[in-house]
Amino acid sequence: MTNLSSQLQFKSQPQLKVPATYIRGGTSKGVFFNLADLPPEAQVAGESRDKLLMRVIGSPDPYAKQIDGMGGATSSTSKTVIVSKSDKADHDVDYLFGQVSIDKPFVDWSGNCGNLSAAVGPFAIHAGLIAKERIPQNGSVTVRVWQVNIEKTIEIHVPVVNGFVQETGDFELDGVTFPAAEIQVDFMDPADGDGAMFPTGNLIDDLEVPDVGTFNATMINAGIPTIFIDADALGYTGTELQEDINSDEKALAMFERIRAHGALKMGLITSLEEAETRQHTPKVAFVAKPNTYLSSSGKAVNEEDVDVLVRALSMGKLHHAMMGTAAVAIASAACVPGTLVNLAAGGGNKESVTFGHPSGTLRVGARAKPAPQGWQVEKVMMSRSARILMEGFVRVPSDVFV
Known part of the structure; x- marks a missing residue:
């Protein structure tokens, strides 16, 4: 032939x-x-x-x-x-x-x-x-x-x-x-089954990122491993939309460095190089107190409509709305007094939180209680569709x- x-x-x-x-x-x-x-x-x-x-x-x-x-x-x-x-x-x-x-x-x-x-x-x-x-x-x-x-x-x-x-x-x-x-979706006992919900043992840590800075961070493993940082520490307001972040290569590189060093501190990887082949986790999110802004569709999200503002990155880009698993992490962190998410949402005991994201708002509920390992979330509830x-x-x- x-x-x-x-x-x-x-x-x-x-x-x-x-x-x-x-x-x-x-x-x-x-x-x-x-x-x-x-x-x-x-x-x-x-x-x-x-x-x-x-x-x-x-x-x-x-x-x-x-x-x-x-x-x-x-x-x-x-x-x-x-x-x-x-x-x-x-x-x-x-x-x-x-x-x-x-x-x-x-x-x-x-x-x-x-x-x-x-x-x-x-x-x-x-x-x-x-x-x-x-x-x-x-x-x-x-x-x-x-x-x-x-x-x-x-x-x-x-x-x-x-x-x-x-x-x-x-x-x-x-x-x-x-x-x-x-469709109601219930995530049962969503925290890491092999360890504490807060893998460092702290509700707030100092996360040192060489050439970027040292930040207060809440690192949680519930729904999906997530690193929360205050928006103002990064120079943001929490009202940003996708293009505000995704068009800024310097910002994306900063978030990736934060993600890699956070993954190392959370024990998800043993070397920074591993972060390159673990793009899905952890997530990085920044939080802020309520404020009024226009969503990506042009609809107004009013300050009084939300408890907290959250923006999260997925696979190296700011998400257009909110990942469902990150919403689980948000609900879990918001319902534990003393985390950055909880403090941005006004502090105290909570069983639900409505957060603002680039496309609008989402309400999620959670049941958290003290446990031998620190805290346990029994269930996180949210509504979706398919x-x-x-x-x-x-x-x-x-x-x-x-």
């Missing part, structure tokens, strides 16, 4: 067809898979699975556009989810989240996506992973989820109308253009595993 004919034969090979569902969950969207539908090579963790998911999303892409994949070139849209029946007692499904790097060849498995968590319940029902007798004709079904990345339980209360998941409705979520059906955007097959070149 000539070299030309070999090339022609390779080019004519069909693509792989993998059953998939494209879903918006909260202010994120991602490609969802039933584990049993993945090619055998990708049904187990490892290089083959990572290669498949990167190719589905269109990464790594040096142009940072993900044109040749399902990703949307932002941290909110470069996401994958794998769901399977759970063999864990009292749980319906296992949920594994993969944050796909946009411009680098890796998938970060170090944390959860709180926004897409809301879509796991509806997807589990849609994929036939929940017994039909569990689904009422009208009402709601609680899908009990084991979040594999962080080894935590999530309860997702899915509304049902005429025997089907209700997706449309009048619930409005800032950061999402169109209303949809409300909607299937497309279903069928995603196609990838047949040489994806080479």
Whole structure:
């Protein structure tokens, strides 16, 4: 066979067809898979699975556009989810989240996506992973989820109308253009199961970042590891929108240095170099007392509408709204007296907090109590929504595993 004919034969090979569902969950969207539908090579963790998911999303892409994949070139849209029946007692499904790097060849498995968590319940029902007798004709079904990345339980209360998941409705979520059906998501005992909720043992630490400065910081591991810093210590007001930060390369570099040194202090990495391949965690956020500002949609967020202002970075960029897992961290920190988040929100005991973010506001509830390790959050509650955007097959070149 000539070299030309070999090339022609390779080019004519069909693509792989993998059953998939494209879903918006909260202010994120991602490609969802039933584990049993993945090619055998990708049904187990490892290089083959990572290669498949990167190719589905269109990464790594040096142009940072993900044109040749399902990703949307932002941290909110470069996401994958794998769901399977759970063999864990009292749980319906296992949920594994993969944050796909946009411009680098890796998938970060170090944390959860709180926004897409809301879509796991509806997807589990849609994929036939929940017994039909569990689904009422009208009402709601609680899908009990084991979040594999962080080894935590999530309860997702899915509304049902005429025997089907209700997706449309009048619930409005800032950061999402169109209303949809409300889904309550409960994150059970969201703090780090292997250690204290505050890994340094302190509610506020001095975080020294060479060539940047030393900052008061609350470092918490609840929902997702997060580093909170006062906005004014960074020269910000807490009313910033995406372009105020994302157009400033010097600011982004500063936040990345803070993130890396915070990760080291939290014990998440053993060397600063590791931060480069752990982009998903920890998050960095800055907080401020309430103030009036215009959201990214032009809607006014009034000082009296919020308890605290929070801006958070994800995958090296300021998030357009708020990551769901970071909202869990915000609620957890706000309900523990003496943290930077709690103090910015007025201090004292709290069971809920409404915070302002670039797209608007979000109310989250939390139940915190003193514990032998310092503090324990029993549950964090928030409302999200989810909607299937497309279903069928995603196609990838047949040489994806080479």
